[in-house]
Amino acid sequence: MKTSITNIKFFVLKGPQEKRPHWVSNFIVPNANELMVRLKTNEGVEGFGLATSYTDISPIVHVIQSGIPERILGSNPLEPERLYQSLFDLTASRLAHEKGWSREALIRISAAVDIACWDIIGKVSGLPLYQLFGGFRNKVPCYVTCAYYRESKDLVELKDEIQMLVEQGHQGFKGKVGGLSLAEDLERMELVREIIGPERDLMIDVNRAWDLKTAIDGARLLEPLKPVWLEEPVRWMDDRRELKLLAERTSIPL
Template sequence: MKITRIEVFALRAPPPERPHWTSHFIVPTANEILVRLHTDEGIDGFGLATSYTPIDFAIKAWKGGLAEQIVGEDALAPERLYQKLFGLTTSRTANERGWSREALIRISAAVDIACWDIVGKAAGLPLYRLFGGFRDEVPAYVTCGYYREGKDNAELRDEMQMLVAQGHTGFKAKAGGLPLAQDIERMALMREVIGDRAQFMVDPNRAWDLATAIEAARLLEPLNPRWLEEPVRWEDDRRALKLLAQKTRIPLSGGESEMTSYGCRAMLEEQAIQILQFDCTMMGGFTEGRKLAALCELNHVQVAPHHDCFIHAHIVAASPAGCIVEAFTDPERDPLQAELYEDPPAIRHGIMKLKQQPGLGLTLSTAALEKYGQRIV
């Protein structure tokens, strides 16, 4: 089944008047590349590439002729095409054409997901069944508690009460952007509102040095977090995570910030994390995501992918290591989750029931593409 044509869109949305901050950076409202592959047998599929850095580098690669590397390839051989595109990261061709390594990593992920969407449609099966079919529903949590200009604890309480009223049962709070005592006060408030039975996760986005992370973990333990995510700074995070794990009973998680599956493998080798949070839309696609899920299962580590709950649900549902997916239910924070798909799987009482349509089981909204999309190729 040959790829005959490619459509590429840059998906962007303007930031809200009060941007959403993590501990040290603004989260883009929408900042993705959408790739749609068409084949000679009339089956098409799409994939997404997510980035927290500007996507201009990926746009440049597409405008610089990258599609030539893809048209004519077999859509039913995603492993082969993924290896070809990832291999460009160390090629003379990429250097001559100015295709950056990050651009190729992101784009190869989106193309891979699109290929697997086609594979599922050709087989007449949803991807979670092709990947293993361990379950047909997955838990979902909501990420919340962002820092915003003028946001005080009263507004934070209102936010958490609203999310509880919506029926969520898992909540991940942003931390690391204030002095530790103030952050602990915020975490305690959230735990108070959501109650003792709800799952509660804490995400400092690599804000703390090791000493602060050790003290934060000690102060957080009474709040019974399900996990502490990427707590230590980037420069020595794998070793620091291992040292932190020796000082706390809170499970540690990471992987969102890794650029490759090899980086995620190295995290597992440190034996410091209990939850791996790779993102198939940022690196590796489903081809590498499936390998990481299998590696997690064999190493007694759970899989809780970063972002894009409707895409990652297939990985989580397919594997015994699958744990939970991350959702963003505030349209101001993530309008694409709210608008990009027609009739996506619903999240009710903290559970997402996967649909039985083949492939990703997702239909792109024409209105959302017109609203947020800029045609690149």
């Protein structure tokens, strides 16, 4: 009997509103919304998937309430790439335009459904996903994202934050830059590197805030900190061309 999705349910999980909202270089993160998807097969196997949205979640709810479940029911969760592609293709479809389905909402729903499918595959096979993916290693490195901006947050508060994370045992740290001047952000990242020491990994995330000149200057200033990578260093409008140009002018992996 062919495995198929016979039931789907969506849940929206909302975090509390922060008293001091944090932000990245170019937008405030008011709170985190999680979209949880539960898929159930005709054999009674359930799979769960999550997708995070830091913006208004109502566009995702609109897609859910206006026809997307019907395009998932009956699909084979053991063929996750096929299902993911069929949902992702909707981002460039006339149907999405007619129904008012936003690209971001469709991508997040596609991701949550894909994760739920892999959850089902793991349960059906009786294997953890790392073995299904090849089993080359049984653990992967992780990092904590830190150094977000907040109203009136100073270097003392940043120092306390990073020291707390070090005490928790984190070995990788990704700090946020791009919201202040290069000099101010450099001072912040120098402090992070000083506290975590040379043996822990430091990654730096610009969230697409810099133009090319600023990115070249910023990368040059950050190179002595030996970051593992510099994430989203240039603005989205011309990032393919500018990433190539920046890569030619810095030793930091992008």
